[in-house]
Each structure stands twice: as C-alpha cells, then as structure tokens.
Amino acid sequence: MSKRNPLYDFKWCPGCGDFGVKVAIEQALAQRTAERGDSIEKTVIVAGIGCSGNLVHLQEGPQPFGIHGIHGRTLPVAYGIKSGRPDLNVLVVSGDGDFLSIGAEHIGPQARRNLDVTVVVMDNGIYGLTKGQASPTTNVDVVTSTTRYGKLDEKMNPYLFFLGAGVGYLNSQMSSRVKDLAAAIKAAMDYPGFSIVHVQSPCTTYNDTYALLKGDEKQGIEPLAFPIPDSHDAGDLIAAVNLVRTNRIPIGQIYRREGESVPGHERLARAKVNAGVGQASVEELLTGMLITA
Amino acid sequence: MSKNLVVRFAGEGGQGVVGGAELMAQAAAQGGYHVLTFSTFPSQIKGGPAWGQARISSEPILTPGDYLDVLVCQNQYAYDTNLPDLREGGLVVYNSEEFEIADNSRAIGIAADRMAREAGNPLASTIIMIGAVAQAAGVSVSALEAFIEKRWTRGRASDAAIIQGNINALRMGVEEAKKAGLALEDLEPAPSHDIPRVMIRGFEASALGAMAGGVESFIGYPISPATTMLVYMEQNLTGAEKFVGQASSEIEAIASLVGAGYSGRKVMTSxxxxxxxxxxxxxxxxxxxxxxxVIVDVQRGGPATGLPTKTEQSDFIMAMNPGHGDMSVPVIAPGTTEEAFWASIAALNWAERYQGPVILLSEAAIAERAQDIPMPDLSKVKVESRTVSGGAMQNRRYAGDSVSPFPVPGGPGAYVANGSEHDEQGDTTHLPDIHVTMTNRRFRKLEVLSDGTFEAENTGSDIVVLPWGGSKGSARAAWEQLQAEGVNVGWYYTMFLNPLPPTLLAELKTKKKVLVPELNYMGQLAGHLRSLGVNAEAITQYTGLPFKVSDLKAEISRRVQGQ
Incomplete structure (x- = not known):
C-alpha cells in the first residue's frame, strides 16, 4: 500500500533481502489467485514484528487482507483465523527474531495441529529493527551490541528444529533467487498442512551475509549455500535430517511428508461428522436443567 | 418451622464432601426448595481440607449462609476447623469410624463407610449421611427418594438395583438419626412455583448466555477455576461453524482469539x-x-499462583487496564447466577458494538455455585453483530471518530489490522497528530456503551452501599436487614463497571459516602470511583471466602454511624 499511502513511513535499507521476498510473495499470490479464480481478498497475510513484518504494508498491486500484531505471535493469530475460517488462505511472514526466539514456543503446537498455513521466515541472523542484536541464528562468537565479547550461545539450526517439531513441509531458499522463491511459496501454499519456506534474507546494514552465502572464489570463500542434490529423497524424514545436519545452508525442498496430510480443521470436521454432532440449542440445553417438581 | 437449612459437608478432597452438598441441593431443588451451594477445596486432585455447603430455603436465597444448622464431618480436623461456624443449637453428624465426639448431646456418630460396605454399596456413605441430615432437619425423605429414583434412572439394566441400593442407604441414615433422637426445627414445606425453574451452575449460566449471544469460537487454556467453562463449551458449542480449541498457553489463546475475531467470528475465552x-x-x-x-476472568486469590481455588475480587484494576499504554477495557461483572447468563450476552454485544475487547469478571464463588433460578426468558435475548463493511470505504478501515464498518477477510475492504499506531487503512505511522486522532477515536468509541443498567433504592440517603460482583448477595442481605432496622442507607448496584452508566456515576458523585464492599485488600473499585470524583470507601475482606452477611451488616452500620 506504500505507493498509494504517503503516511506510511517505514523503509527497508537499500539491498535488503526482504525486497526479493516481497516480490516473490506478490508473484506467488498472483499465480495462486489466477489458478483458482479466487479473489486476492481471500488471502490474509499475518505479519510479525521486525523488519520482515513490514512486508505486509509494502505489498504492491491487488491488496490481500493483513494483520500486523504483536511480537512473536503470528502463529496463534493464524490459528485463530484458520480455525474459524478454513476457507481463507493464510500466509505468515516473520523473521528469525520474531519466529525463532520470542515466537518459537508456537511452532510445535501448530505443527502438531497441522495448521494449514504457510510461513515465510526471513532469516537475516540478526535483530535489524532494534539495530543489531544477536538472534538465535547469529553465529557463535559474533560480536553484536548485546554480545560484546562474542555471542555465547551456539547458532540455532532452524531446519533441524522444524523437522523435530513435526513440520510437514520444509523448503529453504535465498531472497536473491526470486523466481525459485516464488515457486517454493506457491507450492507451500498448495500443500494441505503446515508449511515453512525458510529464506536467507541478508541484512545489508548489520549482518551482510551475501558474500558468505554465495561464496567468493577470488577471496577463496566457499559458498555457505549449496543446492540440494537431485538424489535427495524429500519424502524421507531421516534423509532430510541428515541433509540439514550441517552448518551450511541447503537450498531447495528439504522435506515433504509423504502420504495424506490432513490439516487440523479437516480432521476436526471429519471427527464432528463421525460423532454426528449438531448444534444443541440453548433452549434444549436449558430444558435439560428444568426442575420438574 | 424454620425457613432455612444450611448444611456443610467437611472432610478431605476426594471424600465426596462437595458432591454431598450438591446432591443434597439437587434433591432439595427437585423437591421445590430454593437452593444455593458454595464449596472450597485445595488445589489438588485428592486430599487436603475441603468442604461443600448447601443452603436450602423456602424463600429465594441471596447467600450460601453465614452459620450452619448441620455440620457433617469426616474427620477430627474438619470438625475442629468448621465447628466455629456451627450456630448455637446446631447439629453435628460425624464419621464415627474416624473419630469420636465425647459429648453426644448435639452430635450423631455414624459409621457410614462400614455400613455402606456391609450393605454392598460402598459408594453410598455420603447418601447415608444425607439421610441422617434429612431426618434431623425435617426434610421430606420421600422427596429425596423421588430424586434418587430420577437421578439414577439412566436407561441401564443396573438402574433398579442402584436406585434401590441408594434408597436403602438413605433409609439407613434416617434410622441412625431417629436412634440418636436429635432433631432441629422442621423446615417449612417447599413453596409452589408458577414459573419454570432450572438448576444451573454459575459457569453453565455464563456459557449458555454466551451461546445465546451467538459465540462461534471459544479457545482457552485450562486454569482453575475457569476450566469448567472451557469443558462445557467443548461439549456443547458444536455444529459446523463452531470451533472450540485448547490452546498451548494463554498467550496463544488471546492471540488466536484476535485472529478469529479479525476473521469475522464472535469469540470468547475463559x-x-x-x-x-x-x-x-x-x-x-x-x-x-x-x-x-470477550474474555471471562473467573477471579481467584492472587497474585502469582495465589489461591487457585478460592474466591476473590482482586482483578478489577487489571481487567480495566490489562496491558501497557492508554486503554480502558470495558468490564462487566455479574453478581448472581441469573446475571451471569445475561452478562455474557451483554459482553458479546458490547464487543461487537464498539469493536474491541470486553472483560467479563466472574469469580470462583459464582462460577462454581449451583442454584435454582427462573428459566431465562430467551425471547428477551437481543443479539448484536458488528456492522460489516460493504466496501464503500474501500481500504479505509479506521476513518472517522467513532466505530466504522468492519471489513471481513474474504470480502471487500482489504486493510491491515495493526497493533502499531496506524492511519485510516491500517498502515504504520508515527506522526504525532495521527496518534492523537486515533487515541481519541479509540476512547470515544466507549461512548456507545453508555446503556448499562443499574439498581437504585432509598436514593434519598447521603450514605449508600454499592457492592460489585459476587458480593452483591451478602451486601443485599445486609442492606435489607439494616433497612428493616431503620438504618438510613441507600442501595446502588450495577454489573456494568466500565464504563459506568453515566446517570449512576452522576448520582454517586452527589453522595456524602459510597461504601463499596469488595473481596480484596486494595479497595480496587472504591479507588477507581475516587478517581472519578466519587467519595468512595471500601469495605474489604481477603480471606478467600465470601463476606458473611452479619460481618458486612456490622461494618456498614459502623461506617454509617461514624459519619
């Protein structure tokens, strides 16, 4: 909405990875609505707090609904929307601070519910909006404003964390490869269940990892990111775990649970049908409490 | 003949003392009496001191009763700690296998467990005790038998045997009381009723009110004493469009309610x-x-884990100001079982009308009580729903200085619902004039909630009583007694605590003294009233138990005379 809205006063830094994610989401949503003949208003973007969450205000073109709430609570908000309105397409946009630190407690419950939403995590390995503090995905020993003597905690491996939590669909991408990213987000939205697209989206101001990710032959830097080989069986959880047991960043489809994935709301609907429950009226319930003396 | 019978069953958690009081109340209600229960127990599954109390009366009831006519106790500790509440001339019925009372002039010892075992019905020891109480207090035994027959007719082959076993147990207790030769004045016969009545628990009244008010999604996290409402919803809020879920924490619960409310659903939690x-x-x-x-806060003793199973009214300040920053959350606090039903409807209507959160302040003593009340007249239920945006305002969600049409996802009017300060379409802004405009708008919306009703009697008096929530019953009983004795004190009451009905507030400001009985240390409502310019004085108690009418009457009287 920013182009139409002069009052909106947030800007990403030049070169921020989140620009690429924004374009990829626009493309994925355009493709999805065109394919399904849906209106864009059937999509809700749930945004976390941090640089990444501001994406919801920056979407260009046809406008989806959005909700930009409080720090760390994107998944519960999405759960509320999806549980009452399974007809809506819900997309969560969040960062490593919002999603993996303050919001990490919500990943397990939603994975176990197989909440039918897609999460796009913009991982820049730093708290950018608060100007450069260590996040769960900041490397150990790195000096930041809150780790003057080097970061004491080990870096979190988000992929291993997601797989352990029971996430059914996991894809890893880079913000600079917009076309691949758009395709991954689109596929994740089509997946019936909880899906995460984890994106390396560097912060050019506080943690510029572009060179590290892509490598630099001249400087003798091996690329941190590597394409997932075609031989990888994404349907095999053990293979997926072995793939991500590394400090390097695999790019591509890490895991896709084989067999039927039943989203939580469908499981509930089926259980209700099986139990044959209808809505008892208040009058009927009160009548059951009548004193008959 | 006496008009009232107050019975307390005291013992350990798991010994059926709460169940005993409830069974007695249920039976008396089915026999036509008015009843009200109160129970208190520790936060553990089994063991620890617990008691349940039933008041049975030929007249409508305001409180569970100050003093006991009969104390039923399972052990020495229960006897020692509850004896001070037995009225002069009251009776004790006790488990003689556990302990002995030397002076049996007002006590009936029954080896109920052994008798129940020997009769081949080990679960019936409580019913034996009830039989003795009924005989001693002149409660109709045939009405109890009729209740037993009804209660255990469940369409099973074993029904007849269970009913007969329980009736035999009841008669054993009757015989024990006869043998002891101790009796109270007979209870007046049950009154006749010309309107249908229901036997209902406080949390059921809150839940059914919410269902009548159109609640669609209920997402909660188990916590005493609010779990009962979540469980009731799980069982009864069913059907295609309804959703009940157990969240992983209260943080998840509230954020998911925001999501569900945003998506167009009517939502609630307890x-x-x-x-x-x-x-x-x-x-x-x-x-x-x-x-x-809507959030139902069933208040318990605090702070921190506090007294998880005891009653208190100490969340008023937090309910109004539950978070940081400038906000004033509307608060409705029902004071009776009947009000609990209507308060849920009012809370949902308020939330829909002003488009924001509403807190329903219940409390342990209201949620857990069982009472007979007139069947709520459903033809009087008026359900309000938010005005949904038809797209005329395009992406402008927050235009104007009061409530604006609500865009529902899937329909027209896409915007960003934003927790940061925002402009008309929900985009973040930090401009000072926008924060001023939007803050004013959010507070001005409260003006649409000025329709709260209130009670006012003897309003000519300079000194008035204004209880809130569950203290209404004790305060009302105390006030009625003072009126009868010629003490000049006025009565005001409302369940609409924030915003207060404007006329009520204006009248309170003219009073020399407004006495506010409340179950907390700080005098929370009284403090709030003073900030609004009312000369309010709290009467506090923080024992985890409700006010006794006699204590409150004495204190009001003292404050009136001390003017």
Missing amino acids: TAGPGLSLMGEGLGLAWMAEIPL
Missing part, C-alpha cells in the same frame, strides 16, 4: 488471574486494532 496477566499484550492488540472479543 481464564483466571494468571492467564489474564499473560493476555495483557494481546488485549492491547485487540484494543488497538479494534477486534471484538
């Missing part, structure tokens, strides 16, 4: 103080982004 504390930030989001939702 919690207690610790849960409400965790919900503070999420409630701020609902206030800021203008999302309708």
